[in-house]
Amino acid sequence: MPPPRQPTAETRPRALVIDRAWRSLGPGPESLSGPGGAPLTRTVKLIVLPLVVRPALRPELGADFLGPAEAARLDALIRESGPRLVATAQWFTLLKKARRALGVVAGNPQDLYFQRCFELATEHGAPSTGADAVARAVVEEVADAGGGRTVEALKGHLADAGRRARLDAELAAAWERRTTAPATGTADAAQAAQAAHAAHAAHAADTAVTADTADAADAADTTDAADAADTADAVRLAAEALDACGGPGGSPAYAAMVGAGHGTLFGRALWVRAGGFWGAEGLPASLGLTARQVPPRPETGHGASTATLPAPLDRTLFERLFVVLQSSARREELPTVPELVSREVGRSCAPLGLHDESLRVAVVLGGRLAVGLDPLGTGETLPGRTAAHRAVNGRWRREASVLRARRMTVSDRPDPDGGALEALARDLRTPWVAYMRRLWVRLHGRDVRDAPLADLASAWAMLDGVARSVMMDHRARVRSALRALSAPPAAADVAPAEPRSA
Template sequence: MPSPSQPTGERRPRALVIDHAWRGLGAGLEPLSGPGGAPLTRTVKLIVLPLIVRPTLRPELAGDFLAPGEAALVEELIVESAAPLTATAQWFTLLKKARRALGVVAGNPQDLYFQRCFELATEHGVPRDGADALARALVEEVAHSPGGRTVDALKDHLADPARRSRLDAELAAAWESRPPAVDATSVISALERAADALDACGAPGPASTSPSYAAMVEAGDGESFGRALWAGTSGVWGLDSLPTHLGLTGRPVPPRPEVGRGASTATLPAPLDRTLFERLFTVLQSSAHREELATVAELVARETGRSCAPLGLHDESLRVTVVLGGHLAAGLDPLDTGEGPQGRTTAHRAVNSRWRREASVLRARRMTVSARPDPDGGVLDALAQDLRTPWAAYMRRLWVRLHGRDVRDAPLADLASAWAVLDGVARSVMMDHRARVRSALRALATDPAPAAEPRSA
């Protein structure tokens, strides 16, 4: 499998383009650079990409590989930013000095101050008279701001009317700047490559030896699939009852994200219908190690662009995994009805076989083929219905896991890594369904004739 750092044809890795342009800026950037002179990882992720290259507003620059003209534009943007970048480095040095003087130790200074330093550089240029007082005030502001990685901190951050207005304008601009839609042909080609990859997942030998996954990432199949959803492209699964989005949105096409004001686990909409608040709510609620996350302010800044990206994700390897998951989900058939897309893969056979051995699935299958109504009052019939549309729960859970990885900058390096996630989600959905069936059976044993309850969203 070719390394992602190797150029393909005339295209150049974006990371190498940035590195080359950065080194050409000369001295003065040491606080933002590593020992070898390359930009720090956080410099690229917090300053260069979101504030200079701005791929959400220039979607042609969002890919991991750039054509010659696109590479030239990235280099030009970085060279034009030489002065504010040099000033940013000076402000960062000043803020670290103020931080030490104030005895502030919480948080990573790069996460806390990089973007604020770029804002200072853009507004004031290099530090001049009064800069020490300004730096001290900013450090105190950040230290006492609701920077905890909590839902309450998120709510406080998004409560400011001016900030909400600015975020809404950024969302609108990013949404209007999306790349154009693609037709069904591009999606079908992507799904053909996905079928090859899923065949390798269940076959003997390590899945990482298959070149199909790298080919999908290189071709931008994940981005193409996301752009097709924006256009409402249909018919890609060969079955009219299966929407192309497979439940990732409850609408014909994903809507423009809103800022939002609150969220509840009981009423969360489909993944691509969620507000900025709801998207980050799930991250903060499910994070076992919140201290590893960026600050709430930085989470919001990154999520603004991510929410308007194809499939609501930045990383192409994660978007490709959505395509693989969609192909797998469209062929899930735990009840063995024989319906769904043809040409199922080795991965489909492995997952479906596991599900069909479940006792709860066997009972649901008997209820499905029986002409008699469910004697248990409808509770188990509702659970059987979930098995008739297993793709909905699967895709919802898959997207949440991939979104969490995207927030943490954790791409999937190869097909073996992607398959571990895909198979893990299948097992998780299966075990969740098993637990719900057991809970329903316990309730029915306690009360033989319960009143039918409406299903929650």
């Protein structure tokens, strides 16, 4: 993977080129735009980049920063696609109307319909006579494609009292076995070796003729030393892997971590409040994956809301699957609801709430990356920065919202905007909170689909993608706060949209 092109006096951010070209289209694609007229994040991700820009065919347009010729080409592509994008927006409005008429509530409309609307705009142009019937058929087709894999189906499946009782019993049994059951995935050999070592130590203790308190203390010291060695090995390999991220070559460190079961090691450490992975004082061992001292035993649950979801490892079975079903654009690729629930019982009681070892290792790498994120440039984070840290931190610090937050952080004056932006600035002081939460959700989605991270390049694409997502989300929140602060009182008092719940 080539290193990202760095900004120069001649280059322009690709995001800025897209933003200005989009605004030049006028009010036509309004339903694909945010309140300020810029394209929505999903518009860029689902329509502009894959369907208009098509970096796979035009790799020169795939960089974060574009030279004058590339920027002009990108601008021209978007302007030339203007009529089709306006038609896409009109089809999206029509599909949302059909969705409401049919009473469909599952899934995010943007995820489900954006690309279908572009296809309709390409095939039919702007909606005309008969478009209502076409829109209705598309909504029904997308709904049927889920094959009953909906939040409503999940709620119905868990509504049966007998089934809930069985699930509660299965969860209790799986939780009791969690520290003795062998790990899944490629770490089986490592876990077997650890079990054999433990059995050998126990046998030696049982057969010792003169065992006493000192012998027990020595055995405990030996175990502690072995755990410390494993932790040190995981830290060393994680640093090597992160330093190889984004570079032209690979590194055997990632495969070594997977083979040694270092993700499982970290997950089981959380159950006994063991830390030492991050190299800094004051950081919770879970990095926000749980709000408890140790992760609690999962419950079955009966409802969920995006506005009140707890930390990932504190979620019920219902909440874990609610997120999967709500965020899946291609639900037909998921197992059926009964199978989803059955698998989630074991997964929720596994180390880090994940089955696949490569995904568990990605949590460890993500944590090492996350605690070294330093958007404000304070230099108060972990030493030993890697190539991954330099790439992500450099991107963060070029954000205008981060630059303003940095000024607010070092200033003795209070936030002139009444605290709205100060709250966002605080988020930049602990960026690992949002990062780890979003990383876990994406890894959980892959685990549900049996999609491991095969190599370091795949893991880095995931880690870097989450960092970009968190950065863009923070940017959107800053813009929203600025709009609210500058809006007239009547406009600022408009109630926000209701969160999704079930």
